[in-house]
Amino acid sequence: xxxxxxxxxxxxxxxxxxxxxxxxxxxxxxxxxxxxxxxxxxxxxxxxxxxxxxxxxxxxxxxxxxxxxxxxxxxxxxxxxxxxxxxxxxxxxxxxxxxxxxxxxxxxxxxxxxxxxxxxxxxxxxxxxxxxxxxxxxxxxxxxxxxxxxxxxxxxxxxxxxxxxxxxxxxxxxxxxxxxxxxxxxxxxxxxxxxxxxxxxxxxxxxxxxxxxxxxxxxxxxxxxxxxxxxxxxxxxxxxxxxxxxxxxxxxxxxxxxxxxxxxxxxxxxxxxxxxxxxxxxxxxxxxxxxxxxxxxxxxxxxxxxxxxxxxxxxxxxxxxxxxxxxxxxxxxxxxxxxxxxxxxxxxxxxxxxxxxxxxxxxxxxxxxxxxxxxxxxxxxxxxxxxxxxxxxxxxxxxx
Amino acid sequence: xxxxxxxxxxxxxxxxxxxxxxxxxxxxxxxxxxxxxxxxxxxxxxxxxxxxxxxxxxxxxxxxxxxxxxxxxxxxxxxxxxxxxxxxxxxxxxxxxxxxxxxxxxxxxxxxxxxxxxxxxxxxxxxxxxxxxxxxxxxxxxxxxxxxxxxxxxxxxxxxxxxxxxxxxxxxxxxxxxxxxxxxxxxxxxxxxxxxxxxxxxxxxxxxxxxxxxxxxxxxxxxxxx
Ligand SMILES: Nc1ncnc2c1ncn2[C@@H]1O[C@H](COP(=O)(O)OP(=O)(O)OP(=O)(O)O)[C@@H](O)[C@H]1O
Ligand SMILES: [Mg+2]
Numbered sequence: 001x002x003x004x005x006x007x008x009x010x011x012x013x014x015x016x017x018x019x020x021x022x023x024x025x026x027x028x029x030x031x032x033x034x035x036x037x038x039x040x041x042x043x044x045x046x047x048x049x050x051x052x053x054x055x056x057x058x059x060x061x062x063x064x065x066x067x068x069x070x071x072x073x074x075x076x077x078x079x080x081x082x083x084x085x086x087x088x089x090x091x092x093x094x095x096x097x098x099x100x101x102x103x104x105x106x107x108x109x110x111x112x113x114x115x116x117x118x119x120x121x122x123x124x125x126x127x128x129x130x131x132x133x134x135x136x137x138x139x140x141x142x143x144x145x146x147x148x149x150x151x152x153x154x155x156x157x158x159x160x161x162x163x164x165x166x167x168x169x170x171x172x173x174x175x176x177x178x179x180x181x182x183x184x185x186x187x188x189x190x191x192x193x194x195x196x197x198x199x200x201x202x203x204x205x206x207x208x209x210x211x212x213x214x215x216x217x218x219x220x221x222x223x224x225x226x227x228x229x230x231x232x233x234x235x236x237x238x239x240x241x242x243x244x245x246x247x248x249x250x251x252x253x254x255x256x257x258x259x260x261x262x263x264x265x266x267x268x269x270x271x272x273x274x275x276x277x278x279x280x281x282x283x284x285x286x287x288x289x290x291x292x293x294x295x296x297x298x299x300x301x302x303x304x305x306x307x308x309x310x311x312x313x314x315x316x317x318x319x320x321x322x323x324x325x326x327x328x329x330x331x332x333x334x335x336x337x338x339x340x341x342x343x344x345x346x347x348x349x350x351x352x353x354x355x356x357x358x359x360x361x362x363x364x365x366x367x368x369x370x371x372x373x374x375x376x377x378x379x380x381x382x383x384x385x386x387x388x389x390x391x392x393x394x395x396x397x398x399x400x
Numbered sequence: 401x402x403x404x405x406x407x408x409x410x411x412x413x414x415x416x417x418x419x420x421x422x423x424x425x426x427x428x429x430x431x432x433x434x435x436x437x438x439x440x441x442x443x444x445x446x447x448x449x450x451x452x453x454x455x456x457x458x459x460x461x462x463x464x465x466x467x468x469x470x471x472x473x474x475x476x477x478x479x480x481x482x483x484x485x486x487x488x489x490x491x492x493x494x495x496x497x498x499x500x501x502x503x504x505x506x507x508x509x510x511x512x513x514x515x516x517x518x519x520x521x522x523x524x525x526x527x528x529x530x531x532x533x534x535x536x537x538x539x540x541x542x543x544x545x546x547x548x549x550x551x552x553x554x555x556x557x558x559x560x561x562x563x564x565x566x567x568x569x570x571x572x573x574x575x576x577x578x579x580x581x582x583x584x585x586x587x588x589x590x591x592x593x594x595x596x597x598x599x600x601x602x603x604x605x606x607x608x609x610x611x612x613x614x615x616x617x618x619x620x621x622x623x624x625x626x
Contacts, residue, residue, distance in 0.1 A: 313500070320511050321487070321511070322486075396452055399448065399493065
């Protein structure tokens with residue numbers, strides 16, 4: 001005859017409600033841990049995915065994510081010429097916030113050096129044309145076929161990726177490198193016109209004889225060189241080191257360039273975790289700890305109250321001569337059952353709920369096991385409080 | 401006849417000094433095997449205090465208690481009282497105090513299971529006992545589904561489950577009407593007789609006194625034969 005199970009069955013409604021309440025609490029704790037992991041994963045996602053050995057950025061900046069970095073387009077070719085560099089590729093990434101169909105969308109526009117075949121596509125296809133096509137992450141909520149104006153051009157969503165978020169958590173959208181450059185360097189027509197005019201004026205101010213009408217003609221033109229405007233800017237250059245070359249050696253050579261800073265992928269990750277998301281990380285970690293303490297207190301209290309409810313029955317059991325083990329087993333079984341079932345329900349509910357969270361929730365097995373251990377520990381702790389109460393209960397209390 | 405219970409010099413004082421109350425004042429009592437004895441007395445006489453002392457629930461301040469030849473109390477407990485209670489003493493109170501989450505049969509089975517009697521055996525014996533008290537057709541009911549008298553009969557069956565040497569009852573029929581009260585008292589006596597259990601019943605119901613072999617009176621913590 002299992003007293004714990006009989007008691008649970010007797011007050012099944014209350015058992016369910018208690019378990020459900022605790023499971024909701026555990027779901028939040030679990031989710032908070034998942035958000036913490038998600039934050040870290042998002043912060044380093046593009047660094048991991050880009051697969052570059054070395055990141056070259058504007059001198060003395062920690063770009064391109066932690067702060068703005070701006071390099072001339074031709075940096076790509078200068079880096080490519082360095083010995084030991086297998087490939088150098090322009091990287092351009094910047095976040096925009098636009099009003100679109102009555103809502104605010106934030107997206108990080110990412111220039112693709114290729115067609116994006118390697119991206120986790122959920123729907124649609126990779127880029128086929130070199131212009132005006134876009135791959136959007138699911139979290140941007142731009143369905144296939146959506147047309148959206150960015151800069152001077154209209155882009156059509158041809159593919160939907162999953163789980164591609166920028167370090168800021170914003171959805172990533174992918175366009176060709178050239179398109180990304182146009183969007184980032186978009187200057188209104190009036191701006192271009194006045195810049196050309198300013199050049200002509202400066203030219204006119206030069207001493208007579210050093211200029212010619214032909215020069216002026218060239219400066220006014222949009223298509224002939226030298227360009228009317230300064231060259232387009234990119235965010236960074238991604239470097240792959242040639243097979244058999246020492247990465248440190250290549251890094252040292254790149255660092256010899258006087259106008260750039262360079263980091264290994266690991267250093268770039270460190271920049272993100274140690275700076276960009278450090279504050280959010282600390283905040284979430286603190287919040288998770290507080291939540292854990294709150295849950296511990298709530299669970300202990302709830303489980304202890306369950307025991308308090310049974311004081312009279314426990315006194316009767318003692319009067320009938322029950323050994324302590326009988327009472328301990330009864331209290332412990334109930335506490336562990338509630339704790340374990342609540343954990344299971346939380347895990348199950350989370351599976352359904354977390355995808356609806358605005359930011360990524362990543363459940364790590366180690367975190368789950370730790371939480372499970374804590375739940376079991378708290379159940380036992382709460383039982384100890386209950387058991388102490390039971391042990392102190394006087395059989396004579398049956399009389400009162 | 402062999403003595404089932406012998407208690408001497410039992411003293412118990414609640415509180416200290418002037419405000420203290422002497423609930424038992426050198427009480428001595430003995431019960432023969434199978435004897436059914438009533439304990440009468442005004443409210444506050446110390447009857448419940450005596451019962452909890454004899455039943456090894458709350459120790460007296462001093463004195464000596466011998467049950468079935470074993471010294472269980474001599475100015476302090478001399479045995480593992482809980483284990484001793486389990487197999488030698490049964491209790492019935494004014495309230496039935498059944499465990500609400502067990503059925504009538506399971507409540508009767510409980511003391512046997514606590515005494516490591518196998519499930520099958522305890523079930524059979526529980527059914528026998530319920531039958532003796534006319535409760536066999538209610539065996540699957542929870543206490544909340546039973547009337548007060550039915551609950552009390554289950555409680556008595558439970559008290560007798562382990563064939564105890566002693567059965568203590570503190571106003572077991574107070575919550576019942578006089579007809580049911582008498583019936584319950586008679587059942588208790590019959591079963592106690594069958595099991596050779598000595599019974600001490602605290603009662604206020606003077607109409608059912610003819611059931612008892614002997615009647616004791618208690619007043620101001622002192623005991624006397626009537
Ligand atoms: N826990 C206690 N603390 C202090 N005094 C107590 C306690 N229990 C009983 N008493 C006192 O001891 C005396 C005897 O109490 P007891 O309960 O034994 O009387 P009783 O004969 O059973 O009375 P009743 O017929 O009303 O049940 C009373 O004066 C009571 O006030
Ligand atoms: Mg009393």
